[in-house]
Amino acid sequence: MIKIGIVGGTGYTGVELLRILATHPHAQLTAITSRKEDGVPVSQMYPSLRGRVDLCFSSPDKADLNQCDVVFFATPHGVAMAQAPELLANGVKVIDLAADFRMQDVAQFEKWYGMEHSCKDLLSEAVYGLPELNREQIKKARLIGNPGCYPTTMQLGFAPLLKAGLIDADRLIADCKSGVSGAGRKAEIGILFSETSDSFKAYGVAGHRHTPETIEQLQRISAEKVDLLFTPHLVPMIRGMHSTLYAQLKDSAMALTNEELQKLFEDAYRDEAFVDVMPFGSHPETRSTRASNILRIALHRPSNGRTVVILVVQDNLVKGASGQAVQCMNLMFGLDETTGLNHVPINP
Amino acid sequence: MIKIGIVGGTGYTGVELLRILATHPHAQLTAITSRKEDGVPVSQMYPSLRGRVDLCFSSPDKADLNQCDVVFFATPHGVAMAQAPELLANGVKVIDLAADFRMQDVAQFEKWYGMEHSCKDLLSEAVYGLPELNREQIKKARLIGNPGCYPTTMQLGFAPLLKAGLIDADRLIADCKSGVSGAGRKAEIGILFSETSDSFKAYGVAGHRHTPETIEQLQRISAEKVDLLFTPHLVPMIRGMHSTLYAQLKDSAMALTNEELQKLFEDAYRDEAFVDVMPFGSHPETRSTRASNILRIALHRPSNGRTVVILVVQDNLVKGASGQAVQCMNLMFGLDETTGLNHVPINP
Amino acid sequence: MIKIGIVGGTGYTGVELLRILATHPHAQLTAITSRKEDGVPVSQMYPSLRGRVDLCFSSPDKADLNQCDVVFFATPHGVAMAQAPELLANGVKVIDLAADFRMQDVAQFEKWYGMEHSCKDLLSEAVYGLPELNREQIKKARLIGNPGCYPTTMQLGFAPLLKAGLIDADRLIADCKSGVSGAGRKAEIGILFSETSDSFKAYGVAGHRHTPETIEQLQRISAEKVDLLFTPHLVPMIRGMHSTLYAQLKDSAMALTNEELQKLFEDAYRDEAFVDVMPFGSHPETRSTRASNILRIALHRPSNGRTVVILVVQDNLVKGASGQAVQCMNLMFGLDETTGLNHVPINP
Amino acid sequence: MIKIGIVGGTGYTGVELLRILATHPHAQLTAITSRKEDGVPVSQMYPSLRGRVDLCFSSPDKADLNQCDVVFFATPHGVAMAQAPELLANGVKVIDLAADFRMQDVAQFEKWYGMEHSCKDLLSEAVYGLPELNREQIKKARLIGNPGCYPTTMQLGFAPLLKAGLIDADRLIADCKSGVSGAGRKAEIGILFSETSDSFKAYGVAGHRHTPETIEQLQRISAEKVDLLFTPHLVPMIRGMHSTLYAQLKDSAMALTNEELQKLFEDAYRDEAFVDVMPFGSHPETRSTRASNILRIALHRPSNGRTVVILVVQDNLVKGASGQAVQCMNLMFGLDETTGLNHVPINP
Structure with a gap:
């Protein structure tokens, strides 16, 4: 089982990760952080997950993300770049659903996102997580910048x-x-x-x-x-x-x-x-x-x-965000790329 | 594998059955009928099923439903009662998502549905398919009247x-x-x-x-x-x-x-x-x-x-119709009641 | 022309008052207050009013509401009760779309709205603004508590x-x-x-x-x-x-x-x-x-x-709020009750 | 008052014409036809018009459209071209909300609308009813092809x-x-x-x-x-x-x-x-x-x-259809172009 952490699980990409991972056969949800909702059961905030996810949100200070195999950042831009170095140093893989590691061009990043990039060193090894165009690199990556929708x-x-x-x-x-x-x-x-x-x-x-x-x-x-x-x-x-x-x-x-x-x-x-x-x-x-x-x-x-x-x-929210992130995770951990992603579209 | 037929698969309960059964580990979709869409691939009418369901609709005359283990009727009221006797005689179980076998009171049925009940003989063995109130009877049933939503x-x-x-x-x-x-x-x-x-x-x-x-x-x-x-x-x-x-x-x-x-x-x-x-x-x-x-x-x-x-x-469309019908099917075939029904609700 | 002031015109009942009064033949929009939007043209916030309402929002301090004939409060509960006494003393009629003057029972008001009622003296003369049940009193009123929807x-x-x-x-x-x-x-x-x-x-x-x-x-x-x-x-x-x-x-x-x-x-x-x-x-x-x-x-x-x-x-927003308030205004100023309120419902 | 007929008043452009004309100060709704709804009060089909429009639908055979000053066709393509010649001969102006008189190029019309144009003679005098580009011609027109949305x-x-x-x-x-x-x-x-x-x-x-x-x-x-x-x-x-x-x-x-x-x-x-x-x-x-x-x-x-x-x-439905048609009518009858069209947009 892959031990999984999610930073910032209260937004829509966070809860969509939870929906997908709740039935992923190799995923073990280990920690999900939210400063504001510390101690609150995930299923209280999202009743759709009652009986499916037993975790509580925990404050980032308390959650031991270093014990995870992979951490997803479903956070605003700027959060992942601050925490990724320590996680990577501890052997934890990182998938950022925000923009911190999407662009190699730092100047462009800083212009469009209005913040300094605090983690330029890692950019060169960051892989853009679009499997259809970048599959082989993703398989070997430790750090993924998940594409925008x-x-x-x-x-x-x-x-x-x-x-x-x-x-x-x-x-x-x-x-x-x-x-x-x-x-x-x-x-x-x-x-x-x-x-x-x-x-x-x-x-x-x-x-x-x-x-x-x-x-x-x-x-x-x-x-x-x-x-x-x-x-x-x-x-x-x-x-x-x-x-x-x-x-x-x-x-x-x-x-x-x-x-x-x-x-x-x-x-x-x-x-x-x-x-x-x-x-x-x-x-x-x-x-x-x-x-x-x-x-x-x-x-x-x-x-x-x-x-x-x-x-x-x-x-x-799926191919445009959380599903794509899980697709990357599957590749990074040597799983079949479609594992846990076989949902049939809902119609009507 | 359970060989499954669906009569009248072009409506919403029909396509919802297909969505659920497409990932049901014991279901083998065998025939799906529609007089009007004879020969049309299901996935042409429902692109959400492209790559997930390979069947074509077939005219009721051509489909050999007698070789199925169970047939679902996702049809207007009155269709199941006409076809159920032959199917049951051939050892095929029947689950009707319409009203034909929901009510024991024939007079009430005929008053509210405006048609004669052509299959009163079977009513006494028909089981009302609400597992939470009727589980043991469903397990033994050959013929289910699936509840209204x-x-x-x-x-x-x-x-x-x-x-x-x-x-x-x-x-x-x-x-x-x-x-x-x-x-x-x-x-x-x-x-x-x-x-x-x-x-x-x-x-x-x-x-x-x-x-x-x-x-x-x-x-x-x-x-x-x-x-x-x-x-x-x-x-x-x-x-x-x-x-x-x-x-x-x-x-x-x-x-x-x-x-x-x-x-x-x-x-x-x-x-x-x-x-x-x-x-x-x-x-x-x-x-x-x-x-x-x-x-x-x-x-x-x-x-x-x-x-x-x-x-x-x-x-x-799920607990109110097609999901409940599959829940009944699971019970009728000795499977775990939740088989193929572990979808996490979509939110947002 | 009736000189009209609106306190708190940025919410939905406020903009609906503006929509109705913009074509009311006897209404002269004189002042509309918003502390936050001081100086901003109403039509900038609500492009639907471009070319129809020329006013700017003004800070409550600057707006001289005392020169109005009537002031509508489209504000949160508690605002009208603070300002009504001065307006009434200056001969300005008051119509509150919030709850301050709806209930005669102060204890109930304070229990349900979680605030002290600061203007109990005026309650006895406040009229509940439901014309169909209270028309004659509304005609003579200076102070209206407009009903909830x-x-x-x-x-x-x-x-x-x-x-x-x-x-x-x-x-x-x-x-x-x-x-x-x-x-x-x-x-x-x-x-x-x-x-x-x-x-x-x-x-x-x-x-x-x-x-x-x-x-x-x-x-x-x-x-x-x-x-x-x-x-x-x-x-x-x-x-x-x-x-x-x-x-x-x-x-x-x-x-x-x-x-x-x-x-x-x-x-x-x-x-x-x-x-x-x-x-x-x-x-x-x-x-x-x-x-x-x-x-x-x-x-x-x-x-x-x-x-x-x-x-x-x-x-x-109309009969449940702003339309009803204008209906009351018409009665209070001796106009035909339907003046400016002949909008045909939009369908589809 | 302008005596107005509407052919085909049961669709959305028809009911939108009714909404607008119900408060138009110079419009007198005289006849509204529908073969299928003959005798049915308009307000029964459209409860939004209860108390605002007293007409009943009448069969095209019974309605005497020749006594109207103007007839709007809110019909499928092909209807207006069949009836326009007689109306025009009787001095009735015609505004077609369908495509019959929009295009001068008959070949293009017949290609795209899949029907023969039965009234080519009138095309040369038909005016394309977009006032902002065509105002002077509209003022003098007897026959308008109202633009597509x-x-x-x-x-x-x-x-x-x-x-x-x-x-x-x-x-x-x-x-x-x-x-x-x-x-x-x-x-x-x-x-x-x-x-x-x-x-x-x-x-x-x-x-x-x-x-x-x-x-x-x-x-x-x-x-x-x-x-x-x-x-x-x-x-x-x-x-x-x-x-x-x-x-x-x-x-x-x-x-x-x-x-x-x-x-x-x-x-x-x-x-x-x-x-x-x-x-x-x-x-x-x-x-x-x-x-x-x-x-x-x-x-x-x-x-x-x-x-x-x-x-x-x-x-x-308004500037894209029925409002534009009334704008044309105003011009054709020498009224101020905005007469009856001063509705403030609904927001929210």
């Missing part, structure tokens, strides 16, 4: 085309839509039911933290300079993310048939348990991934055929 | 008090609220998004089919004449059911303390895997049961203490 | 039966359901979209502030001792309130026909512009009142006929 | 840039999102609450009828060849439309400052009562237009400044 969809959607050099790398447009749980479990007016229900809006159009993260990763697989216009929107639904990606085919690629385009994606993801390439022209719904680790992709090529429209859906 | 909450909520003879059996009030999926997957104006979202209403206040079903069952455990006022309401949510039950304590029971009341329920359900008696005074949310087979109960005794208010929540 | 539905639903002495006054049950906007515009986890959407729950079952308010008012019209069991619930919708009321007919009233029952209500509300008695057996939807000042009632008498079920719907 | 947002969003020749006219991208009411009031599985709530999807990505309509209109104001990639999506909300428009600045326009860009739009719409240009960088929410005829626009220019992102929101 939006970047997961953008990378898996653009990657096959970028790798093949078929599209203008500097004209990528991603029009993305997220459920409200992506904003976290915070006491803020802006995400109240009465403020978000029965309405729709864009936000952060001038710039969003997930842009530099995505560009950094896409640049690794593109021979040409990547540029990305990313527009996030808020959808009145709890879970779910839908990215509508627009890629301009190069003149030299205009002869590509739709069948060849489709095959490119099917080949890219043929062996992936958690990426489903749907038939050409499909319209995936976010609910077809609800509460599961699957991500679905469908291709379109409307109008004059110059623009490839890639539709990508996932559950932002 | 509302009746499950009303019975498990009132039963301990009625059995103990503490309340006026003829003054029961059940003010119940259901998510829209309870109305099924039908092309009807009244359950469109634009008709039901951001609104709330009662329906069927003058009389609802679940009243006679519930009274018949409650009468079996009550020494006194049962009468029930049942008011169903429609909530703008997909899944979930919340029943607010009002029971008047007899004068002779007014001395009962809240602790004794609480203990009565805890004792009644102590060994039940799928009934959770929450601390006295709790306010269970339907989402704490979402997509799982758990039903939660909480007790209140406001104001002058004469009325016990029992709050009961469940997922109407 | 739930109490409005419970009073208008039970009143005809209680006045006629037909029901057991001490066995009233009100099972009520409210949209989330009823909880106000507060930064609280419990009313986040991700916490309340796609779910349903009861709250405050052990006791709620609206119980003593309602009992005090109902007692005024009942010859017998009133007792009330009130169970509030939270519905995943923004606006709307649905009260399901259960009243037990006295033995002496069992001979009443349904037609007589219906006539009792139709007679009671025949001349009321904002109370709609629907045909016997109707199922009113909350959306049929959305964004309007109408309240609809429908009667049922199921099962053995002993219990009258009264369904009452309204928009909690 | 999506096209309204796309045209008003792209128009100032296209007119000024600042952007690549053949690389327009419109990523648009609509509430479910846009799909109409039809008994279809795909728009059930349980199918659309808590989910998000694109649809019609390969091609949508609103593309040729929009291109035809934009071409009229563009000196260069227009091409448009339009991707519609379905949002789990009742009303509201949000279009995210992407326009590529020409190299020659890259020197444009954001202030100049903003001024371009402010100048374009300065005198428009129903177009609100918000401050540069705003994020308009659909709810800020709910149930009103306002359309709001906000500009962004993220990243390298090459792409202008134009955010446009409206209520799809």
